Amino acid sequence: MKTCLVVDDSGVVRKIARRILERLGFLVEEAVNGQNALESCDRAMPDVILLDWEMPVVSGIEFLRLLRAREGGTVPKVIFCTSLNDMSHIAEALEAGADEYIMKPFDDEILHEKLEAVGLAEKDLL
Amino acid sequence: MINASDYDFFVRFLKQKSGLQLSDDKHYLLESRLMPLLRKFDVPDFSKLAAMLRDGSSTIIAAAVVEAMTTNETLFFRDKAPFEDFTRTMLPALSAARPPGHRLRIWCAAASSGQEPYSLAILLLENPGLVGRREVEILGTDLSNDVLDRARAGRYNQFEVQRGMGVQMLMKYFTKVGDSWEVKEQVRKMVQFRKFNLLEPFSGMGTFDIVFCRNVLIYFDPPTKTDILARIARVLAPDGYLVLGAAETVIGVGEAFKPLPQHRCTYVPCAASMERRPSPFGIKV
Ligand SMILES: C[S@@+](CC[C@H](N)C(=O)[O-])C[C@H]1O[C@@H](n2cnc3c(N)ncnc32)[C@H](O)[C@@H]1O
Numbered sequence: 001m002k003t004c005l006v007v008d009d010s011g012v013v014r015k016i017a018r019r020i021l022e023r024l025g026f027l028v029e030e031a032v033n034g035q036n037a038l039e040s041c042d043r044a045m046p047d048v049i050l051l052d053w054e055m056p057v058v059s060g061i062e063f064l065r066l067l068r069a070r071e072g073g074t075v076p077k078v079i080f081c082t083s084l085n086d087m088s089h090i091a092e093a094l095e096a097g098a099d100e101y102i103m104k105p106f107d108d109e110i111l112h113e114k115l116e117a118v119g120l121a122e123k124d125l126l
Numbered sequence: 127m128i129n130a131s132d133y134d135f136f137v138r139f140l141k142q143k144s145g146l147q148l149s150d151d152k153h154y155l156l157e158s159r160l161m162p163l164l165r166k167f168d169v170p171d172f173s174k175l176a177a178m179l180r181d182g183s184s185t186i187i188a189a190a191v192v193e194a195m196t197t198n199e200t201l202f203f204r205d206k207a208p209f210e211d212f213t214r215t216m217l218p219a220l221s222a223a224r225p226p227g228h229r230l231r232i233w234c235a236a237a238s239s240g241q242e243p244y245s246l247a248i249l250l251l252e253n254p255g256l257v258g259r260r261e262v263e264i265l266g267t268d269l270s271n272d273v274l275d276r277a278r279a280g281r282y283n284q285f286e287v288q289r290g291m292g293v294q295m296l297m298k299y300f301t302k303v304g305d306s307w308e309v310k311e312q313v314r315k316m317v318q319f320r321k322f323n324l325l326e327p328f329s330g331m332g333t334f335d336i337v338f339c340r341n342v343l344i345y346f347d348p349p350t351k352t353d354i355l356a357r358i359a360r361v362l363a364p365d366g367y368l369v370l371g372a373a374e375t376v377i378g379v380g381e382a383f384k385p386l387p388q389h390r391c392t393y394v395p396c397a398a399s400m401e402r403r404p405s406p407f408g409i410k411v
Contacts, residue, residue: 085284085302086302087297087301087302090293090296090297091297094293094294094297100292100293101293102288103284103288106288109289110285110288110289113288113289113290114288117292
């Protein structure tokens with residue numbers, strides 16, 4: 001089963017993402033910030049990470065840099081999912097090794113398409 | 127709110143002006159789409175609106191009624207497959223078949239707000255080797271002035287640019303202006319937009335190598351579909367390609383086109399006996 005780690009400090013966003021991802025056949029893990037997410041990745045690397053940017057303790061971008069420097073940390077696909085929607089943030093995310101970028105608010109179609117773009121969802125599943 | 131005789135009138139009017147086929151049970155749709163026009167043009171009710179269309183007193187209102195009833199939904203790289211076909215099959219075959227100086231002409235015949243022709247332009251920029259030094263002309267036409275204005279502006283909201291297009295492409299071919307994303311000049315200058323009603327004669331259009339006519343024939347009745355397909359065949363090169371929407375088919379609608387085997391959405395003229403080349407590998411889509 002494909003696994004997805006949802007990293008977001010908002011419980012509502014985690015719940016929405018979980019619902020969509022489970023429908024697409026993912027096993028979902030949750031983390032509330034970057035620190036939490038690193039611990040989760042150290043236990044087991046997921047196939048894909050849905051990553052918020054602005055979070056307490058360790059932010060999304062800090063997490064991504066730390067992840068990519070870890071052993072096995074280049075394997076998971078990383079999809080940013082944030083309300084930071086200007087070009088400089090997107091460029092910074094891509095630079096740090098993000099594979100895709102969702103500008104919030106998002107819906108199931110956008111999430112599905114981005115998963116498809118990183119090779120983790122089939123077309124026309126929804 | 128729309129009485130039976132006015133409803134019949136609107137149905138006939140729309141069929142005649144845009145080809146739109148409305149069944150007997152679309153009162154709700156008609157009312158909800160036309161209601162804003164009553165307010166906009168300060169017309170008291172639907173009967174009065176019908177009367178104004180009948181006596182032809184305002185071409186502006188007539189055009190607004192037609193436009194209000196169109197469905198303009200579209201997205202970048204919609205359905206993906208036709209765009210893969212475009213780079214993998216159509217352009218290589220056409221480039222091989224045409225002399226180097228030949229200009230390739232592509233027509234998006236129901237271009238809506240421009241996502242379809244801009245997707246093609248982006249693919250041409252992404253795959254510069256495909257057409258060699260040939261010039262490519264992309265013409266986007268639509269019946270609706272509203273969508274053409276949006277197409278020419280090339281500005282899309284966050285939602286529109288996230289559907290169908292990856293973030294790398296977005297960053298490469300768009301710039302953010304306020305809350306919108308604007309197609310860069312290098313893309314925009316590749317596409318011409320013009321108002322054109324598919325019910326009008328295609329004389330003066332010239333000959334095209336590829337025609338995208340997607341998700342518009344579905345609104346028409348079978349004779350109108352057959353007629354439009356037959357006329358497209360006449361402006362399409364014998365070895366050219368027609369692309370329809372994923373839910374559309376040429377089966378049962380005239381004899382002008384047949385499906386290109388193993389290519390969803392892509393059709394070729396029936397008269398054509400030219401050999402078509404297989405897909406080369408390694409082309410980015
Ligand atoms: C659903 S959109 C399709 C856009 C695009 N081809 C796609 O597939 O994504 C249909 C478009 O057809 C246009 N249209 C409807 N009737 C037309 C007609 N008679 N002539 C030209 N365009 C027409 C509408 O204005 C609308 O923008």
